Amino acid sequence: xxxxxxxxxxxxxxxxxxxxxxxxxxxxxxxxxxxxxxxxxxxxxxxxxxxxxxxxxxxxxxxxxxxxxxxxxxxxxxxxxxxxxxxxxxxxxxxxxxxxxxxxxxxxxxxxxxxxxxxxxxxxxxxxxxxxxxxxxxxxxxxxxxxxxxxxxxxxxxxxxxxxxxxxxxxxxxxxxxxxxxxxxxxxxxxxxxxxxxxxxxxxxxxxxxxxxxxxxxxxxxxxxxxxxxxxxxxxxxxxxxxxxxxxxxxxxxxxxxxxxxxxxxxxxxxxxxx
Numbered sequence: 001x002x003x004x005x006x007x008x009x010x011x012x013x014x015x016x017x018x019x020x021x022x023x024x025x026x027x028x029x030x031x032x033x034x035x036x037x038x039x040x041x042x043x044x045x046x047x048x049x050x051x052x053x054x055x056x057x058x059x060x061x062x063x064x065x066x067x068x069x070x071x072x073x074x075x076x077x078x079x080x081x082x083x084x085x086x087x088x089x090x091x092x093x094x095x096x097x098x099x100x101x102x103x104x105x106x107x108x109x110x111x112x113x114x115x116x117x118x119x120x121x122x123x124x125x126x127x128x129x130x131x132x133x134x135x136x137x138x139x140x141x142x143x144x145x146x147x148x149x150x151x152x153x154x155x156x157x158x159x160x161x162x163x164x165x166x167x168x169x170x171x172x173x174x175x176x177x178x179x180x181x182x183x184x185x186x187x188x189x190x191x192x193x194x195x196x197x198x199x200x201x202x203x204x205x206x207x208x209x210x211x212x213x214x215x216x217x218x219x220x221x222x223x224x225x226x227x228x229x230x231x232x233x234x235x236x237x238x239x240x241x242x243x244x245x246x247x248x249x250x251x252x253x254x255x256x257x258x259x260x261x262x263x264x265x266x267x268x269x270x271x272x273x274x275x
Contacts, residue, residue: 036161037099038081038223039142041132042092042264045069045085051262054240055233056159056225063125070124075160082127091265095132096141096164096207096221098182103129103145106181110135113180121145136177137169137219162226162271166209169219171197174209224269230258233270 042048049071052058056075060083063070069085081097100106103121111117114136121131129145168174175186178199185200186209197209212219227233231248237260238244245267246259258270 036080036164036223037097037144037147038161038164038221039095039097040073040081040083040092040266041089041095041140042083042085042266043087043089044092044264045071045083047263048083048092051240051242055236055242058159063127068122072126076157078157078160080160092262093140093266094221094223094268096223097130097144097147098141099147100143100145103131103143106143107131107133110181113177115177115181135181135219136173139166139168139219139221141221158226158228160226161223162273163224164207165222165224165269166199166207167212167214167220167222168209169212171195171209171211174219220267222267222269224271226273227270228272230256230270230272234258 040048040052049060052073053060058080059074060071061074063072063082069083071083072079073081073083107117107121110133116134117131118134118140119132121129123129127144128147130142132140132142134140166174175197178184179186182199183201184206187198187200189196189198195211198205199207199209234244234247237258241263243261244258245261246257248255248258256272256274259267260270261267
């Protein structure tokens with residue numbers, strides 16, 4: 001699995017490549033908020049809790065699991081995600097979770113589309129039956145059958161989820177995979193003459209996709225955290241031991257976005273919604 005690989009990003013490469021990609025669909029006017037939920041796979045649960053608690057003020061509640069270290073993440077008292085501790089992992093990674101009905105049938109559809117099962121289904125208390133899978137390009141995501149917590153997750157609000165984005169090595173192959181596996185429409189759009197893809201179902205925007213801004217690091221899902229003042233978060237990130245890979249001084253999206261790598265290697269974005 002990709003999260004077993006060390007993931008460190010050269011800063012200059014990221015700035016140059018990401019500046020050439022425009023994620024302008026993350027705006028208040030066209031943002032749709034389905035139940036957004038992300039799980040952090042981490043080799044060190046204690047260190048991850050410490051980092052995200054210091055940066056976002058998130059709180060955590062451990063969950064009994066069969067041989068797994070599990071915790072639920074809370075923002076302002078609302079469950080928004082979880083952490084899964086896998087000590088053998090060399091790096092942490094954020095995994096997008098997708099609510100489904102008929103877990104077995106959906107796993108079969110994903111396998112037929114070119115994906116595969118990474119971790120078999122397991123029943124998680126307060127969550128439901130969950131399995132971690134890989135897309136056709138190796139990106140990890142999970143399926144949660146009849147989720148209890150996810151359906152009440154609140155993505156809006158300060159330090160909650162804003163958006164999910166696939167950074168794809170091959171956008172055409174990724175579009176084909178998600179169309180087949182999830183029966184979604186993948187709409188190609190242009191912002192400032194740069195490509196951006198939106199995954200939709202029943203007219204609702206579910207996620208975005210860009211060409212991977214980082215060379216030789218693999219396709220992955222990247223979560224966005226909503227923040228009214230991203231520049232103020234940069235010192236919090238570095239003080240807590242993380243790295244700011246792309247700061248507001250870059251001017252990307254008018255200085256509204258910060259790209260961060262946590263101390264264990266997971267990449268995520270902090271962004272002020274663009275009006």
